[in-house]
Amino acid sequence: MISGDPLSRVLYIDLSRRKYWVEDRRDLFEKYLGGTGVAIELLKEECPKGADPLGPENPIIFAIGPLNGVFPLASKTVAMFKSPHTGNLGESHAGGRSAIAIRMAGYGAIVIKGASDIPVYLSIYNDKVYFRDASALWGIRSSHTVGRIIREREGEAGYRTIMRIGRAGEKLVTFANVVTETYRHFGRLGLGAVFGSKKLKAIVISGKRTLKVSNAKAYREIYDEIYKMAVKTPAMRKYHDLGTPANVVPLNNLGALPTKNLTQARFERYENISGEKLAERFLGRRLACAHCPVGCIHLAALREPYEKEPYFYKTTMISYDYEPIYSLGSMLGIGNPEGMLKLMDVVEIYGLDAMSTGVILAWTTEAYLKGYISEKETMGLKFRWGDCETYLKAVRLIVEQPNDFYGALAKGVEYASSIYGGREFALAYGGNEMPGYHTGPAAHAGFLTGSRHSHLDSAGYSLDEQAYVKKEELTPEKVADYRNTYSTRYNKGGIHKKSSREIRQLT
Amino acid sequence: MVKRIAVLDVDKCTGCQSCVFACTRRYGEAGVGKSAIFVRSLGGVERGFIVIVCRACKDPPCAKVCPTGALKPRRGGGVILNSEKCIGCGMCVEACPLGAIFWDEENNKPVVCTHCGYCVNYCPHEVLGLEEVSTG
Numbered sequence: 001m002i003s004g005d006p007l008s009r010v011l012y013i014d015l016s017r018r019k020y021w022v023e024d025r026r027d028l029f030e031k032y033l034g035g036t037g038v039a040i041e042l043l044k045e046e047c048p049k050g051a052d053p054l055g056p057e058n059p060i061i062f063a064i065g066p067l068n069g070v071f072p073l074a075s076k077t078v079a080m081f082k083s084p085h086t087g088n089l090g091e092s093h094a095g096g097r098s099a100i101a102i103r104m105a106g107y108g109a110i111v112i113k114g115a116s117d118i119p120v121y122l123s124i125y126n127d128k129v130y131f132r133d134a135s136a137l138w139g140i141r142s143s144h145t146v147g148r149i150i151r152e153r154e155g156e157a158g159y160r161t162i163m164r165i166g167r168a169g170e171k172l173v174t175f176a177n178v179v180t181e182t183y184r185h186f187g188r189l190g191l192g193a194v195f196g197s198k199k200l201k202a203i204v205i206s207g208k209r210t211l212k213v214s215n216a217k218a219y220r221e222i223y224d225e226i227y228k229m230a231v232k233t234p235a236m237r238k239y240h241d242l243g244t245p246a247n248v249v250p251l252n253n254l255g256a257l258p259t260k261n262l263t264q265a266r267f268e269r270y271e272n273i274s275g276e277k278l279a280e281r282f283l284g285r286r287l288a289c290a291h292c293p294v295g296c297i298h299l300a301a302l303r304e305p306y307e308k309e310p311y312f313y314k315t316t317m318i319s320y321d322y323e324p325i326y327s328l329g330s331m332l333g334i335g336n337p338e339g340m341l342k343l344m345d346v347v348e349i350y351g352l353d354a355m356s357t358g359v360i361l362a363w364t365t366e367a368y369l370k371g372y373i374s375e376k377e378t379m380g381l382k383f384r385w386g387d388c389e390t391y392l393k394a395v396r397l398i399v400e401q402p403n404d405f406y407g408a409l410a411k412g413v414e415y416a417s418s419i420y421g422g423r424e425f426a427l428a429y430g431g432n433e434m435p436g437y438h439t440g441p442a443a444h445a446g447f448l449t450g451s452r453h454s455h456l457d458s459a460g461y462s463l464d465e466q467a468y469v470k471k472e473e474l475t476p477e478k479v480a481d482y483r484n485t486y487s488t489r490y491n492k493g494g495i496h497k498k499s500s501r502e503i504r505q506l507t
Numbered sequence: 508m509v510k511r512i513a514v515l516d517v518d519k520c521t522g523c524q525s526c527v528f529a530c531t532r533r534y535g536e537a538g539v540g541k542s543a544i545f546v547r548s549l550g551g552v553e554r555g556f557i558v559i560v561c562r563a564c565k566d567p568p569c570a571k572v573c574p575t576g577a578l579k580p581r582r583g584g585g586v587i588l589n590s591e592k593c594i595g596c597g598m599c600v601e602a603c604p605l606g607a608i609f610w611d612e613e614n615n616k617p618v619v620c621t622h623c624g625y626c627v628n629y630c631p632h633e634v635l636g637l638e639e640v641s642t643g
Binding site: 069070072100103104147148151152157158159181182183208209210211212213216217219220223227231285286287288289290291292293294295297299317 | 521522523524525528531532534535536537538539540541545546547548550551552553555612613629631632
């Protein structure tokens with residue numbers, strides 16, 4: 001580590017005792033660099049065996065690494081906790097300003113322990129931590145409103161991150177997320193419920209500093225090389241032009257777009273919800289995370305009239321990406337982009353993981369159509385593919401849990417199907433609802449074996465796609481020995497450019 | 508010709524803050540602590556961004572309130588800081604209606620844009636540009 005680098009400082013916050021302190025954990029940062037490695041070690045130290053994920057003994061760890069704040073594109077924070085959704089490892093990554101704010105506040109990691117007896121939010125300004133009463137914020141319907149209130153009340157706009165939970169986190173929905181900077185999320189595995197269990201509504205972190213480098217000239221040269229690669233070459237084009245929704249068309253062509261709870265792998269109305277169509281009809285603004293010139297965040301501007309008042313409109317900015325398009329679009333048979341965007345907005349307002357929510361609604365639809373559940377359980381809702389209005393109502397019911405059925409849905413598809421039946425079409429791996437890549441056996445092997453059950457754990461979809469392009473059969477041996485099967489051109493986050501083009505030609 | 512940083516099209520700004528990091532990097536350091544340019548949202552990123560940077564006033568109010576003459580008008584607009592004369596009183600920060608004078612906490616001195624144009628090279632969307640100004 002460069003001498004004087006504040007990265008090794010770990011901020012410990014105890015919500016039970018309203019206390020905070022800083023420890024120098026050079027031991028961890030020199031051994032594991034930062035990020036996931038440091039976070040997992042801190043989790044091992046802080047999370048006792050058999051801990052209740054929603055008990056005060058479950059810690060929340062945030063960690064960043066040495067490149068954050070120094071080089072462009074390094075804009076992610078890792079959150080580590082025991083997942084209330086799976087009872088297993090909770091690991092979730094988010095961008096926004098989170099990583100830069102933690103770095104500029106002078107920390108490499110933050111450990112949050114215990115639980116508060118009243119709702120609080122935390123404000124971290126450099127060396128100071130303030131415990132703020134959040135009683136007045138608890139129960140507010142929209143996570144957007146919570147963001148607006150804190151934004152006005154706290155200082156240092158632009159230098160800060162505001163992580164917050166919505167109503168879903170308060171209600172301990174096990175797949176509630178934590179929203180940061182309105183459109184980025186610690187999405188998967190239920191960090192929002194862990195916040196909720198601690199009565200922790202939000203965390204504001206801000207700071208402003210410089211970081212020393214050992215060789216200024218070399219630093220600038222390496223910086224320029226990375227910056228140019230990101231901005232001036234096609235390397236990141238897919239992310240900044242259409243963004244991850246560019247995947248909709250090739251995945252559909254490949255028969256890899258999970259549709260109607262994966263009763264189909266192609267969606268007849270895929271074109272309506274494709275990245276191309278959404279950009280053409282709705283793209284209203286592009287955003288970037290702090291210190292990342294790529295700008296992959298795409299906001300749709302949805303203009304809606306008020307039914308009862310003539311010449312009165314509202315325009316809502318809604319973030320869309322491939323996974324929410326899959327889970328709240330094709331998976332539910334929704335080919336109407338306005339309806340899909342409204343559903344994404346409601347999921348954002350309540351602070352739910354979009355992927356789990358979509359898969360749960362898809363399971364509910366199939367279970368309803370097959371007679372596993374009736375209107376008695378659904379409280380009168382008649383689920384059918386493509387019916388946005390019903391899905392909008394169902395999301396609210398999952399959050400508020402007015403009966404046992406919605407209470408079960410709020411624990412995920414594996415739990416709900418263990419009670420109501422329909423396990424054979426409950427699309428979860430290790431308790432976590434599946435991602436939107438039905439590319440072949442390698443993808444599913446990765447979902448099953450990855451610790452987060454994410455398509456990014458081992459990028460199996462990339463193997464499937466390469467096999468498809470080469471017209472080869474992917475045997476279990478080839479999947480297991482993937483490093484030797486194909487070149488390890490990892491292609492995390494989407495279809496590889498070249499194979500994507502080849503798939504288009506093939507189909 | 509003398510130049511100034513111009514915000515050409517703020518609606519194209521994605522809020523990546525690459526310009527902010529570029530400014531501190533001029534000093535051979537990482538981070539944002541010595542930056543004379545800043546980008547923040549207009550009360551929520553969905554509403555877009557504002558870029559805060561010295562606009563090179565011809566008759567700069569910051570220079571007028573400097574009690575030690577550390578800030579002198581620059582040819583073509585804006586100011587030049589003579590750090591040795593500066594006592595770190597912060598009057599200039601108060602005087603600038605744009606909030607374009609920043610503070611270097613390490614040295615307890617203001618940071619003011621010198622219109623060098625380094626940040627312009629790191630704007631991926633041509634929000635920023637270097638514009639020629641008359642010196643008459």
